[in-house]
Amino acid sequence: MKEKGKKTDFTAYTVAPLANVSLCASAVERAMQRPGHLPGMVCMYGPAGWGKSKAATYVSLKHRGYYIQCQETWNGRAILHYILQTMGIPPKQRVWEMAEQACEQLAKSGRPLIVDELDKLVEKKSVELIRDLFEGSGAVILLIGEQGVYDKLKRWERFHRRVLEWVQAVPVDIEDAAHLRRLYHPEVEIAQDLLERITEVSDGSAGRVCLNLAQVAGFAADVGMESVCLKDWGSREFLVGGSRGRRYGA
């Protein structure tokens, strides 16, 4: 099958074609190639379950980023501690020394910093620390937050102004749903009409599409079908909103 000298493109086997992943990845790439006088922070925001963290994972692996997921309890020291941990650098004692260590590594490596669940910092002064890290390193910083983060950040005007691009996450569409099916349930065909229905009931959430796809795939396995359409599915129920709890297996 393999042609000689021609590299096969394996993008189809990754999350890269998903709308939110490609939006986020291209914004980060633009920031990495920006002219020197422009700020280098990119902020992606949108409702929970829309695939923001998937996008962050992809960007992090693709550009060997330093990824941290903020916690409610974190202060400035904690943020720096975790950043240095992901860098593999033993933290020095004082906070300013730790900030210097992190800035040096960011600047030299040219790798992006990815701050997920930014909401948890947004009420605190520690958001200013993220800005300091940017100013001290010039590194690209990808911020990920919930829907309201755009407005909440307005309070920190200097921070707000350093954001090169605001990326609003988009709701899941039928193409995303078809791609998610290929990625997670390659063993079962799902007809276009059923995919459309799943996209519709999932209310924009890629996470919910995945759960519904899993239900359909489970059903197909139970009755021994290799391909399912809306008629086969009949009036069985879908998962629509409410609890986003995750379940594994039956």
Place this chain on the structure above:
Amino acid sequence: MALKPMDKRNGFDSRQALWAAIRRMQTFTLRTLREETVLRLDSVREYVVGLEKAGFIERTHESKRPGDPVVWELRKDVGVEAPRVRKDGTQVTMGDGCKNMWEAMRILRIFTARELAVAASLPECLVKEQTAIDYTYHLCRAGYLKKSGNGYIFLPAAYTGPLAPQIQRTKRVWDPNQQKVRWRSDEEAGNDER
């Protein structure tokens, strides 16, 4: 460079040690680098040649007669992590799959092997589901992951650092961050003289 399993190398990553020494010294010769790291000359030379080909270091003085050593200088300092280059200057790709899985599981936190394989796959480095099954199986044995239904949970406290734990051919789990063996298979543990 030596292909001994990591835990037989006295907990010593020669590439990392050389890179750290180069960053400290800035200008060096093979000899001063070797004195600094106490490594074998051929492993020092191999890495230096690779770094030069990849453009991380540059010659500032050519050898004019025997005994007059070549002097190199660090040109592209990319931070603490040693560039993974082969002798010909190309990137080492071995272990990329595990590296990506290790990073992805920290972000996903709750996942099945298939979800991990998908998340860890890049167009230039696909991770097969079976690879993810093997890796998670071993990391679970070694205490990094907790089983939950047919998936796993990665506890934030289990994160030991940026370097991915390795499953060695001897079926041990080696953590390069902590420099220790985290798990070994039962048969092997039984054979240990105590």
